[in-house]
Amino acid sequence: MKGKILVIEDNEQNLYLVRFILEQNGYEVFAALDGQSGIEMAASLKPDLILLDIQLPLMDGYAVARNLRQDPALADTPIVAVTSYAMTGDREKTIEAGCDGYIEKPIDPDTFMAQVEQHFIIRDQRSGGQ
Ligand code: MN
Numbered sequence: 001m002k003g004k005i006l007v008i009e010d011n012e013q014n015l016y017l018v019r020f021i022l023e024q025n026g027y028e029v030f031a032a033l034d035g036q037s038g039i040e041m042a043a044s045l046k047p048d049l050i051l052l053d054i055q056l057p058l059m060d061g062y063a064v065a066r067n068l069r070q071d072p073a074l075a076d077t078p079i080v081a082v083t084s085y086a087m088t089g090d091r092e093k094t095i096e097a098g099c100d101g102y103i104e105k106p107i108d109p110d111t112f113m114a115q116v117e118q119h120f121i122i123r124d125q126r127s128g129g130q
Contacts, residue, residue, distance in 0.1 A: 052064060
């Protein structure tokens with residue numbers, strides 16, 4: 001197992017595809033369908049990376065990211081926004097909320113894994129690892 005990835009995503013079809021790609025690549029996948037359960041799962045799981053949909057019911061992804069960043073145990077956990085908001089300014093908004101990066105929907109199955117793993121590389125460089 002390469003690591004634990006928490007996917008916070010309310011759309012079952014998106015979740016299915018993301019889970020399929022991640023599991024095919026050797027990751028253990030945990031899913032939350034809304035922000036509040038995602039925050040609770042992140043606290044108990046301590047995942048290696050979090051994929052965060054921005055358009056979520058009740059609590060949007062920006063609020064979820066801000067909340068996750070208040071947990072010191074998750075300070076180094078990459079949070080990657082996955083969202084169809086492709087307009088200028090939205091990328092900045094995700095970064096301001098505490099996300100490390102941004103993957104656009106619809107995801108491209110051919111490049112998705114590399115986009116995700118790039119954040120492991122950045123995290124490892126930041127912590128002085130290889
Ligand atoms: Mn959504």
